[in-house]
Amino acid sequence: MARYWIDYLQEVDLDAVQAVDAVSFSTPWSRATYLQELRSPQHHRCVGARFSAQPAIPPAQTVSTLRNRLRMLFRPLPVVPSSAGSLIGHGGIMRTAGVGHITTLAVAPQYRGHGIGALLLLGLIEQAYDLQVRRVELEVRVSNHHAQRLYTTFGFTCVARIPNYYPDNGEDADVMCIPDITTIAFREYLKARSDALSLRLQRDKAPVPLVPALDQAES
Secondary structure, eight states: OOOEEEEEOOGGGHHHHHHHHHTTOSSOOOHHHHHHHHTOTTTEEEEEEEEOSSOOOOOSSOOOSHHHHHHHTTSOSSOOOGGGSEEEEEEEEEEETTEEEEEEEEEOGGGTTTTHHHHHHHHHHHHHHHTTOSEEEEEEETTOHHHHHHHHHTTOEEEEEETTOOTTTOOOEEEEEESOTTSHHHHHHHHHHHHHHHHHHHHOOOOOOSSSOGGGOOO
C-alpha cells in the first residue's frame, strides 16, 4: 500500500532538506534562502515528499475533481503525522509576474526511480493552481536528460536556452514551460497522471535506506 505522501515543508525540516541538497546539487541553497521562502507563503510554496513504514489505506472511492485528487496527495489515508515520516525529497514554486516558477526539485538518491519526482511535481502544480497562475516554468541543465524526460511527460516544452546559466561549470539551461495549466485538456491529462501515480505508489515496495533517515541527518 502507499507509503508516500507530500505536505508543506516546515523550518524543522531544513536539516533534512539540506542533506538531500548536498547529494543533489553542486551549489545548494543556503538555509537563509529556504527560511525566506518558507516565511513568504503568499509568493512561495515549499513541499516535501515523505516516506513512512506505516501503510496507508486507499480511499473508498475516486474523488472526481482534479483539485481534490491533487490535494489527496498531501496526506496519506489514514493521516500519518509528519513526524512519522522521513523526508525523502522536496520542491518549491514561486509566483512572479503572474507566472509559477519552479525553483527547486530534489529526491534523495536511494528513492529515485520510485515516482517521487513525479509526486513532487504534481504537488507543485497543485500549488500553482492555488497561487492562481496559468503558466508554469522552470530551468533545467541541458545535460540533465532524466529531469527533462520527467518534465516532458507532464507537458513541459522547451521554449528557450540561457547560455552559461549555472555558475559551477557555466552550463547552459533550457527553459521549459506549460503555457496554460487551466485548459480542460491539461486538467484531464493531469487527472490521468495523478491516478496512475497513485496506483504505482500504492504497489511500490519500499527501498532499503542506504543512509540513516534523512529527517535525522545533520546538515
